[in-house]
Amino acid sequence: MIKGKIVIVDDEKMVTSSFKTLLKVEGFTDINCFNNPVEAVEFLKTNTPDIIISDFIMPEMNGLEFLTEAKKLYPEVSMILLTGYADKENAIKAINEIGLYKYIEKPWDNDDLLFNIRNGIERSHILSDLRDKINELEEAKKQLEIYSTSLEELVAERTKDLTVANSKLSGIINYCADGIIIIDSKGRIEQANPACENMTGLSEAALCKKKFQEIASMGKFSENIRENSNGVIMGLSSDAGEVLIKDCYIRNSLGEGRIPVEINFAAINEENSDKFVGVIRDVSKHKETERLRDDFIATLTHDLRTPLLAAIQTLKFFLDGSLGPVEEKQHVLLSTMLKSNEDLLGLVNALLEVYRFESGKLELCKTVFSVKDLVVQCYDELKPLAEKKNINFKLDLGDISDNTEITADKAELKRVIINLCGNAVNYTNKDGEIEILAKVQSGDFIFSVTDNGNGIPKEDIPNLFNRFSQGTSKKRSTGTGLGLYLSRQIVEAHGGKIWLESKLNKGSEFTFLLTDVVNEERQVING
Numbered sequence: 154m155i156k157g158k159i160v161i162v163d164d165e166k167m168v169t170s171s172f173k174t175l176l177k178v179e180g181f182t183d184i185n186c187f188n189n190p191v192e193a194v195e196f197l198k199t200n201t202p203d204i205i206i207s208d209f210i211m212p213e214m215n216g217l218e219f220l221t222e223a224k225k226l227y228p229e230v231s232m233i234l235l236t237g238y239a240d241k242e243n244a245i246k247a248i249n250e251i252g253l254y255k256y257i258e259k260p261w262d263n264d265d266l267l268f269n270i271r272n273g274i275e276r277s278h279i280l281s282d283l284r285d286k287i288n289e290l291e292e293a294k295k296q297l298e299i300y301s302t303s304l305e306e307l308v309a310e311r312t313k314d315l316t317v318a319n320s321k322l323s324g325i326i327n328y329c330a331d332g333i334i335i336i337d338s339k340g341r342i343e344q345a346n347p348a349c350e351n352m353t354g355l356s357e358a359a360l361c362k363k364k365f366q367e368i369a370s371m372g373k374f375s376e377n378i379r380e381n382s383n384g385v386i387m388g389l390s391s392d393a394g395e396v397l398i399k400d401c402y403i404r405n406s407l408g409e410g411r412i413p414v415e416i417n418f419a420a421i422n423e424e425n426s427d428k429f430v431g432v433i434r435d436v437s438k439h440k441e442t443e444r445l446r447d448d449f450i451a452t453l454t455h456d457l458r459t460p461l462l463a464a465i466q467t468l469k470f471f472l473d474g475s476l477g478p479v480e481e482k483q484h485v486l487l488s489t490m491l492k493s494n495e496d497l498l499g500l501v502n503a504l505l506e507v508y509r510f511e512s513g514k515l516e517l518c519k520t521v522f523s524v525k526d527l528v529v530q531c532y533d534e535l536k537p538l539a540e541k542k543n544i545n546f547k548l549d550l551g552d553i554s555d556n557t558e559i560t561a562d563k564a565e566l567k568r569v570i571i572n573l574c575g576n577a578v579n580y581t582n583k584d585g586e587i588e589i590l591a592k593v594q595s596g597d598f599i600f601s602v603t604d605n606g607n608g609i610p611k612e613d614i615p616n617l618f619n620r621f622s623q624g625t626s627k628k629r630s631t632g633t634g635l636g637l638y639l640s641r642q643i644v645e646a647h648g649g650k651i652w653l654e655s656k657l658n659k660g661s662e663f664t665f666l667l668t669d670v671v672n673e674e675r676q677v678i679n680g
Contacts, residue, residue: 157274163208190219209236229280231273332433340365354406517562551592558672601664609655
């Protein structure tokens with residue numbers, strides 16, 4: 154079965170009948186024959202043909218007039234005009250004027266007729282598909298024009314938003330009290346805000362000719378950021394996160410000396426970016442406030458020591474009977490007063506130590522001594538306290554011998570060991586277990602104390618070595634909160650590290666490491 158709606162118009166019934174018979178034999182099924190062209194026009198108004206075949210000479214309406222009306226309805230449909238030899242010239246004219254597909258002279262050759270019909274149907278389908286594509290393209294063009302207009306409006310709106318945002322950002326940068334600076338990985342300054350200009354006494358143009366290293370002096374907390382041999386600032390990288398530089402000073406070219414600052418560097422989030430933005434905060438007032446506070450504490454605590462020592466000694470005279478006999482109730486009261494005064498003296502001494510460390514006024518008095526003797530001495534002092542709580546108090550000296558010596562401040566190191574072991578005894582439950590381990594390794598001295606106490610919550614561990622840290626969120630300590638802080642200060646003053654590992658309800662392990670303190674030569678000689 155061949156698809157295609159065929160419309161045939163001829164005023165002779167014999168011709169249309171012959172057409173229909175021929176086409177059915179060839180497999181065409183949708184054949185519509187008309188002997189009146191007016192009726193054919195009415196049919197075409199509601200039915201879409203694939204090809205139209207019309208005779209030339211017909212009453213009421215000739216072939217050219219009929220095909221002209223049909224062309225108005227279906228401009229892409231192929232149309233064939235049947236004409237005699239005498240009308241050949243008119244047929245050619247109709248092809249040019251109306252745009253007919255073919256004209257066929259009577260009498261026609263059936264094979265040629267069928268060939269033209271099949272081609273005409275295929276042509277109609279191609280032209281129809283082409284028209285559909287054109288319509289789709291025109292619709293797409295309209296949509297594109299609408300989108301283009303919307304896009305222009307969107308771009309204009311986004312541009313306006315970006316302009317406003319950029320204006321706000323520029324205002325923040327220009328009027329920010331903190332200095333803002335942009336550098337590359339080699340420290341070359343690319344941009345600076347007015348606050349940075351005021352700090353350095355240099356214009357942005359002058360700053361952009363310098364490196365960050367030329368305007369800043371970095372302190373002890375910034376050993377992670379330095380310049381290598383290639384001029385690249387170490388410690389700054391796109392994946393390093395934020396880098397905070399403390400104890401840094403900005404040089405002022407206007408003769409105002411050095412301004413203490415803190416600088417927070419972060420990578421600018423751009424692909425393959427080596428740019429970093431730094432926020433420079435002037436901490437002059439903060440430093441001055443800290444100095445005044447520390448001086449006040451130092452003065453106050455120093456002046457408190459004399460009356461406290463006098464009170465303690467007087468109470469001891471009463472208690473030892475030097476001033477006469479004391480009744481039992483008086484003895485209890487005086488003992489409580491003595492303990493309170495000794496605790497207060499301990500707090501005063503701790504505050505003085507903190508002040509001495511933080512002000513840089515404490516200088517370590519390093520000597521060479523037997524580390525075994527020191528550890529054993531601390532162990533023996535604390536053992537009675539452990540025995541009172543029936544704690545299994547163990548000491549493991551590893552491969553430390555009587556001749557193993559280290560170079561350190563013995564008194565300060567003893568303070569650290571006593572503090573760590575004392576805390577373990579205080580916070581370990583009765584019938585618990587504490588193990589002290591001391592060892593030397595590759596010139597380093599390692600000391601740790603492990604207990605099976607209640608442990609410390611993970612969120613509290615970072616705060617334990619801070620000033621006035623009192624226990625954990627689970628349990629507060631009655632101490633000063635300065636013991637672990639002083640221990641950290643002493644260990645770091647020796648160039649070492651101190652840390653804690655703890656699991657809740659399983660126990661804690663405090664460890665400190667002093668590097669390159671073991672006297673290797675003495676060990677070899679005595680070995």
